[in-house]
Amino acid sequence: MKQTERKIRLSIRYEVISEGEIGCIKHLCNELMAYQQSKAQIRPELFDSMCFETRMIPSVRSAKANFILAAKDGDELAGYVYSNISPKEVYANEFATFFDMDSVANEDVGCLSQFYLKEGYRNKGIGSVLFQRSMDWLNSFESIRDRFVFVSNGNDAALNFYQGKGFNISHQILDGFITVLRNT
Template sequence: MNLQYEVIPEEKIEYCRDLCNELMDFQKSKAQIKLGLFESMNFETRMVPSIKGALHNYIVVVKDLDKKDEIVAYVYTNISPKEAYSNDFATFFELSSVKGNNVGCLSQFYIKEEYRQYGIGSTLFKMSMEWLNKFDDIEDYFIYVSNGNENALEFYKRKGFSVSHDILDGFITVLRSNKKFQNKKAV
């Protein structure tokens, strides 16, 4: 398998359109409650507004070079004002529980099924955490997992995130970390 990890600028988010929509379908297929909430979730309603509202964005796509550079995975991570997470849809965390003005969020993460179990997820996660660590003023990291996606929930827990709480009556599980992620090798 000949894979290439590529950080892309915001101007190229269109590269993520199909996988973002696949992610929304995947989440709906796993969900056990409030399936109707997924009906309006897609690239245009989730990724585009998030990128526009963020202070800093980090987008990585994974291309399969053996398949004409087909994009097979992506991760979208951002730094946003904490107030962005209290809106008409939901309040994602108690704003007063965040020390600074901004938070880091691993916002979207998707790998095509046939590419899972090759370490792509761990690599993308590590890249995202290394990027977040560059922001000294960010102390709170969040990840939001839709109900029914137990594999994702366990993956993030193994990576050092803890379940904080549920929102929307269990529709989303909020994971949180208040530490910088260390990716140093033992000396």
């Protein structure tokens, strides 16, 4: 077999990251923001101020419960998923109101908030494992009836992925900047 035809073997392991250790995914979170900006066709400049410190840290602090799962290939972080349980009011802020508050029966919602895989690790089943473990965690909360995912415009691969996993488009916010998907 030629060297260029050689299959790359991955030895992926999944590790829960505690809130105190989230700094280890800072670079991946910042890569996610840059990736979303590169795909955005509507108001990409909104991503200029989005980074680990402005997105991940405030979200973790405002949540009632957090789940961060990293995919590791040896010592290299290949990707992560971040989900949380938060009061529904968290999603009505100075940036936007993400959904109709009256449409959510309970006080708390589940959200798959961030999901990122480095390019060389996509389309290998790793994302499906991260997604499923995130959903298992969200589903472990009996009081959570509403689960949301927010997809930035231009990220059609993510939109298709979530729709293939049972999420449905609910609506768009900020003139199409974000598509809100819901699974109840």
